[in-house]
Amino acid sequence: xxxxxxxxxxxxxxxxxxxxxxxxxxxxxxxxxxxxxxxxxxxxxxxxxxxxxxxxxxxxxxxxxxxxxxxxxxxxxxxxxxxxxxxxxxxxxxxxxxxxxxxxxxxxxxxxxxxxxxxxxxxxxxxxxxxxxxxxxxxxxxxxxxxxxxxxxxxxxxxxxxxxxxxxxxxxxxxxxxxxxxxxxxxxxxxxxxxxxxxxxxxxxxxxxxxxxxxxxx
Amino acid sequence: xxxxxxxxxxxxxxxxxxxxxxxxxxxxxxxxxxxxxxxxxxxxxxxxxxxxxxxxxxxxxxxxxxxxxxxxxxxxxxxxxxxxxxxxxxxxxxxxxxxxxxxxxxxxxxxxxxxxxxxxxxxxxxxxxxxxxxxxxxxxxxxxxxxxxxxxxxxxxxxxxxxxxxxxxxxxxxxxxxxxxxxxxxxxxxxxxxxxxxxxxxxxxxxxxxxxxxxxxx
DNA sequence: ATCGCAGAACATGGATCCAATTTCAAGGGA
DNA sequence: TCCCTTGAAATTGGATCCATGTTCTGCGAT
Numbered sequence: 001x002x003x004x005x006x007x008x009x010x011x012x013x014x015x016x017x018x019x020x021x022x023x024x025x026x027x028x029x030x031x032x033x034x035x036x037x038x039x040x041x042x043x044x045x046x047x048x049x050x051x052x053x054x055x056x057x058x059x060x061x062x063x064x065x066x067x068x069x070x071x072x073x074x075x076x077x078x079x080x081x082x083x084x085x086x087x088x089x090x091x092x093x094x095x096x097x098x099x100x101x102x103x104x105x106x107x108x109x110x111x112x113x114x115x116x117x118x119x120x121x122x123x124x125x126x127x128x129x130x131x132x133x134x135x136x137x138x139x140x141x142x143x144x145x146x147x148x149x150x151x152x153x154x155x156x157x158x159x160x161x162x163x164x165x166x167x168x169x170x171x172x173x174x175x176x177x178x179x180x181x182x183x184x185x186x187x188x189x190x191x192x193x194x195x196x197x198x199x200x201x202x203x204x205x206x207x208x209x210x211x212x213x214x215x216x217x218x
Numbered sequence: 219x220x221x222x223x224x225x226x227x228x229x230x231x232x233x234x235x236x237x238x239x240x241x242x243x244x245x246x247x248x249x250x251x252x253x254x255x256x257x258x259x260x261x262x263x264x265x266x267x268x269x270x271x272x273x274x275x276x277x278x279x280x281x282x283x284x285x286x287x288x289x290x291x292x293x294x295x296x297x298x299x300x301x302x303x304x305x306x307x308x309x310x311x312x313x314x315x316x317x318x319x320x321x322x323x324x325x326x327x328x329x330x331x332x333x334x335x336x337x338x339x340x341x342x343x344x345x346x347x348x349x350x351x352x353x354x355x356x357x358x359x360x361x362x363x364x365x366x367x368x369x370x371x372x373x374x375x376x377x378x379x380x381x382x383x384x385x386x387x388x389x390x391x392x393x394x395x396x397x398x399x400x401x402x403x404x405x406x407x408x409x410x411x412x413x414x415x416x417x418x419x420x421x422x423x424x425x426x427x428x429x430x431x432x433x434x435x436x
Numbered sequence: 437a438t439c440g441c442a443g444a445a446c447a448t449g450g451a452t453c454c455a456a457t458t459t460c461a462a463g464g465g466a
Numbered sequence: 467t468c469c470c471t472t473g474a475a476a477t478t479g480g481a482t483c484c485a486t487g488t489t490c491t492g493c494g495a496t
Contacts, residue, residue, distance in 0.1 A: 033476095034477075044450065047449080078361075078362070081314060085362070085366070092306060142295075142299045143296075144303070148303070155362055262480065263482095285447090
């Protein structure tokens with residue numbers, strides 16, 4: 001009877017909140033009330049508190065003592081530096097991943113890209129784009145590295161969504177082209193080329209994103 | 219009456235455990251029992267649980283559901299990649315910090331280096347070396363970046379201590395020389411040189427550290 | 437003697453109640 | 467009218483008790 005059985009309440013709450021935050025249902029800056037979350041998700045306040053701590057470890061929220069938790073509001077400069085961190089860390093994750101990527105992994109990545117090219121809805125695009133990139137790092141067996149990459153994606157998710165809403169369809173074409181170049185390099189197991197395409201991909205996105213002042217309050 | 223007054227219990231417990239882990243009093247691999255910590259630090263189990271979640275967010279421990287928490291044991295490869303992550307992230311933190319470093323900050327950094335050169339005890343050296351490097355990043359105003367750098371120092375602290383115990387005094391001379399080169403570049407506000415010295419410093423340490431197989435179990 | 441299995445001891449996860457802090461609104465004074 | 471103060475409501479933090487899951491021990495069967 002030691003089946004995984006019912007997931008722990010705190011993990012359930014964390015998963016639910018994680019989804020809401022990543023999909024934008026919880027706007028940055030708004031306080032997340034423990035009581036409200038507890039009764040909405042059918043749990044007591046205690047697992048909610050644990051879940052909030054988990055989400056802080058994932059870079060999704062910040063907790064202020066005796067105040068509460070909320071999705072942080074970032075200014076343009078913070079988002080820019082977060083992207084610069086991505087430009088440095090993700091190539092490392094990719095290089096560590098490439099030697100361990102199986103053919104099945106690569107087929108999965110190709111499948112994701114095929115779905116990305118067929119999609120119109122921004123919400124689906126964001127989720128699949130995230131899944132695509134994380135899949136290319138999935139064979140990296142260093143937990144700390146994968147965790148930090150996920151943190152960077154988490155922290156910038158809201159601004160990526162806002163960016164996609166103002167960017168035109170032309171951007172999607174560029175993204176698709178860059179993704180396919182990256183996939184080709186991966187299938188050749190060419191770490192040097194893959195790293196080059198990835199850095200270019202992230203850098204171009206950063207420049208375009210921070211070039212939209214209307215996405216930020218400052 | 220709204221003085222900061224007594225720090226929150228969970229923060230006190232977290233600070234105590236943080237110190238014990240960083241000083242090596244809690245060996246990697248040993249389970250951290252909530253009840254034991256609670257009665258030793260004069261709190262109930264609840265703030266201990268919160269503290270363990272905080273330390274997870276800081277990269278100091280890992281929590282296994284229904285099992286408990288412990289300081290993770292890393293193999294040589296993980297430590298090596300953690301150092302490669304430092305080589306990529308810390309230069310960025312330094313570059314972001316340099317323009318905002320005040321003369322008082324630099325004087326503080328110089329003072330720390332002077333104390334480092336006078337110290338024999340390994341425990342003090344580790345604490346001051348950490349404080350030295352973090353001080354050079356202290357003017358970086360991007361919280362996520364500073365937090366990640368601290369995580370990297372936390373995760374590798376145990377192996378740095380073990381390394382210092384097998385390394386000779388000769389290593390200390392090299393460290394001091396590299397620190398002083400770094401300080402000079404900082405005082406010139408020369409980001410390019412500072413980054414160069416820092417990368418070399420971390421890279422040399424990585425190579426020497428992972429070159430000691432006796433520090434790892436595998 | 438070794439492996440398997442049951443049951444007890446132990447540790448973590450969760451619920452409820454209470455305390456402490458913060459926030460917000462109303463009232464009083466300059 | 468504005469600002470400061472005061473107190474009550476709302477919210478988070480903590481303690482105790484109970485439920486659930488895991489680990490270890492010892493008994494029994496092969």
